[in-house]
Amino acid sequence: MSKQKLVVAISSRALFNLDESHAIFETQGKEAFCRYQIEHENEVLEPGFGFQLVKKFLDINKVFPGEPLVEIILLSQNSADTGLRIFNSIHHHGLAITRAAFTSGVSPYGYIPAFGAHLFLSANGEDVKKALAAGFAAATIVSGPVSNASDQLRIAFDGDAVLFSDESELIYQRQGLAAFAANERDDAHKPLAGGPLKGFLSALHRIQSRFEPDVSPIRTALVTARAAPAHERVVRTLRAWDIRIDEALFLGGMPKGAFLKAFGADIFFDDQTGHCESAQMHQITSAHVPHGITNQSKT
Structure with a gap:
């Protein structure tokens, strides 16, 4: 079961x-x-x-x-x-x-x-x-318990080191933004490996698949610091996984809190504590995923 x-x-x-x-x-x-x-x-x-x-x-x-x-x-x-x-x-x-x-x-x-x-x-x-x-x-879980008024459960995810592996984040941390952008452009058709919450997203998707999108009890969002052209690899990865994301926000490094508020997130998962704090400032429940190169560098 x-x-x-x-x-x-x-x-x-x-x-x-x-x-x-x-x-x-x-x-x-x-x-x-x-x-x-x-x-x-x-x-x-x-x-x-x-x-x-x-x-x-x-x-x-x-x-x-x-x-x-x-x-x-x-x-x-x-x-x-x-x-x-x-x-x-x-x-x-x-x-x-x-x-x-x-x-x-x-x-x-x-x-x-x-x-x-x-x-x-x-x-x-x-x-x-x-x-x-x-x-x-x-x-x-590092903040809460504010919940949006909607009956629909709204869950937001960061991408790298959360839904996806930290393979691209590793390049960004060690070689900088230009190297990261070049790698993502070159590997746009190569799906990213799964991160720690891929299986959870897949299980959410199985529930969503039983409903028409406009009446689903669950709505998901990808809220990532990526921007074009690094967005293409993410889109193609989700397509390769056959997993639906209802909303995708490519913020190019902007603070995430206001966007999570606009989405009405019940919870937001991110590997970086700074983004969790941004969510908390906008009264969004956040959960830290201490995974990947960003967290290794802090220990």
Whole structure:
């Protein structure tokens, strides 16, 4: 079934606001954290950065009640004991989440393939890095939880090092814009290799393919710093993958935030923190994909 439906895994700190209990964990240790969670397990948690996104994902299932198109999985470093508060809050908020892995402090990314998840969203950057290093699609939610008023789920992606590999970005970083432009012009008919979120986009496309474009519950956008003539290779790559992107914005280095606002993005995925910050300035939920040469150079 996981091959037919979209499966998104999310951490408890991305789904709910656990800042208070996490601060106790950081300052007083695991035992104090566990004690606090058990003492407060009947207190409902407030939404976190990923809450509205999850709600919109689950609302897609209302279209085909007997055949869910999306499943949300909880992957949490809580124990089953402290996880009771998480599930109590899930029930209170009416979220149809029934499957979970509680790992008692161990990074839960190893369960991504077992659940068949196409994407792992977490508030823990280290967990995300481990997931990406293992070959799984993952991103760190760094802002939110503002959601656009539309019922349609709108997801925006950067291109290089997110949907596509960082092969072209590598040339840009090491040889400059002129070398990058020349390479993209010469290789315009050579499809780019897939990046970490290609499989997630493909799973979104499978859902979109069941609807006419004007009534689809999902709308996607590519929002890239590329400009002509480097746009051609991107267009031909998506065509070779047989994946639909509803909107493509080639910004030539302009800040992305205002364009994401105009698109009405519920979430934006980018490998560069500066673009995530630009999205945040325009009240767009953003997720950092710490992948590729740009992130390697910072470590």
